[in-house]
Amino acid sequence: MITTLKRSLFLLTGLLIASCSEEDEKLSVASEEAPLVANLDINRVALDQTNPGNPAVTVSWSEAVYSMPTPIKYVIQFAANQNFETSVNATTTSLEEATLSMSAVNNAVNDLGFVPFEWQQAYIRVQSSIGTLDSEIQYSEPIGIMVYPYFSYPYDDYYLVGAATAPGWSNDNNNPVLFRDAFNENLYRYTGRFNQDFFKILDQRGSWVPQYGVEGGNLKLRPTEDQPDPPSIESTRAGYRTLTVNLANNTFSFKEVENVPDAFSSVTVTGNAGGDVALTALAFDPHIWYVRSTPLETGSITFSANGMSYGGATEFSGVAEVDGGSIPVPVKDDYEIWFNDITGEYVMIPLNFSK
Template sequence: MKKLTLLFIAFIAILSFTACTEDDGFTFTAKPDPEGISFMNQTADTYTLTSANANNLAERFVWNEVDFDVQTPINYELQGAAEESFSSYSVLGDVTDNNLAVSIGSMLDLAEEAGLDNDPETEAPNTGNIYFRVRAYVGADAGNVVEQTSNILTVSVTLPEATEDAVELKRELYLVGDATAAGWNPDNNNTPIFRDAENDDIYYFEGRFAGGDGVEGFKLIESLGNWQPQWGINEGAATSSDILGGDPQAFPVSDDAFYSFTLNAADGTYTFESIDASSAPTYSAMGIIGTATTGDDSGWNQDIDFTQSTFNPHIWYINGIEIFEGEAKIRADNDWTDSWGDDTFLSGQGNNNNDPNIVVTPGTYNVWFNDLDGRYLFIPQVSE
């Protein structure tokens, strides 16, 4: 009898262990989010796509986070297509964040699939639409995947037709704010910051910022006269209104002093540090000279003068200058003691004297120069 009792107890224990083991294998049941998923970023009216800028950021797509009511990471798959039907599409990235940067090159690939090109000799259009959507999902196999797909976002793109004297239009960033020369006016001859010659996402500026008590600071705008898109900071990182889905805060400026500012628009990193400019020379005149100013050798005989900023004596500008095919240099005080040039056009940095001449593309430009670091910027003025 005692043996039977022991056997019965052992049998019950085995059943209890098995039941506990099965209970430990419970699963969550994912449910689609009733709020859905949709894009939150503001897109440009049209995106200008050139192969020369293929590696640059075209847009950072942002969407709302979804809640599938499960304790597991949610994946987001950004898809791009040449047709609104999405009968075929490309996966541009698969992330657990609710945003993804898309390069100009990726948009160009979709534009080519859509039948667009920039050859004026073909009948193919150079303007059209490409399409984006985002898929949110949990689960790793077809039997367990729960997913939701966003609305379809239509994006207009233009591939500038190739011409002999085509001028690249690149993103410009202009200073605005109560610590800057323009104040909070987005159309007040705002000073641009200087784009890197090799990487269009990196910008530099050395100069005065009029900070202090009661001063909010500065932001950056991409288009004169327009507040959007605007760049500032959010939670310690540089960001734009397109990325954030709202206006960022201003970069703060503690004192009225000279600072060095750098920005990487692709990853949101920036630096802002005070510098000592007290030993830098202050010039009485600055000019551009060379065959590019006249179209012939007579251009080396006469400077076309810049205007000196009244806010910062190291910043110089010329608005609406016609540039001819040829070469140019920038020089101080109408002689060759101090002069600057570089082998890159639109933007570059001279080191003084022995610099190469700037080989230009003809057109009408606003030209800006900073004598503190030798950086120059040619901004094409395109007729509407």
């Protein structure tokens, strides 16, 4: 099918805009006729992390025309350069206009690897296609826009609750975090002491939803209060066990810890990201160490314990090893930090950027 794309026009309007002195950006879109060129009234958008749902940019264009009447799908794409070798889809619509929120634009440029809190050049284009297989794809010419992204913590953290675990059935009692795999964001583990009893997994401390219970041998999500409360997960024996949770398929398993070493006498966070900070061991389980909030600068940290330095290469979560290097701290913030002295696993949650 031969297709033609009518002359198109972008109109970008940012609701949070810094003043700019550069010449107005211009955009042309390929067509069978001479392209229509338009002036834009902005070329900079500062993204506001305090109001992530607020509108940031509105993109509008004229309707693409195909040789036969057909529903058309439009995709707004972002890229770090004009050739769009790597692009990120920000939104999809059947209309000729879309308003992107602060978080939608921020997520798009974060996925492209943009550095938080710096002005950087981004490019926007609109892709049109027809049919469920995205046939007859056409692109507008890209237009440049400067964006100032904020940091977006990309992970979900989960917490234990229930009589089998340290906090009992209190959903806001320093509930210990599950340790997320550094290379699989759906995989979580917790190696520690369990009672022979029942528990659940919380998405947020202080709230009973979302939560995971069990149904038919797999994890069962209760997303909202109006949904039925699933049965609790059972720890069938007391002792040190490794709970493994895979949220990609809602499976979980237990494995016994055969040889439990002596707990560390102390654990301290040290490094150029902040001063020395002593962690506290859970009374329920002296192998689980934490600090609920400590300020860190951009830089790196290690865990100091038993006269040795434990480090790793992955930010936010991973496994620390003796002389394993420095753990990167990519953004300045107050962090909640957890460390497991049996496995070396750690979790670092930037409190002002997480849910």
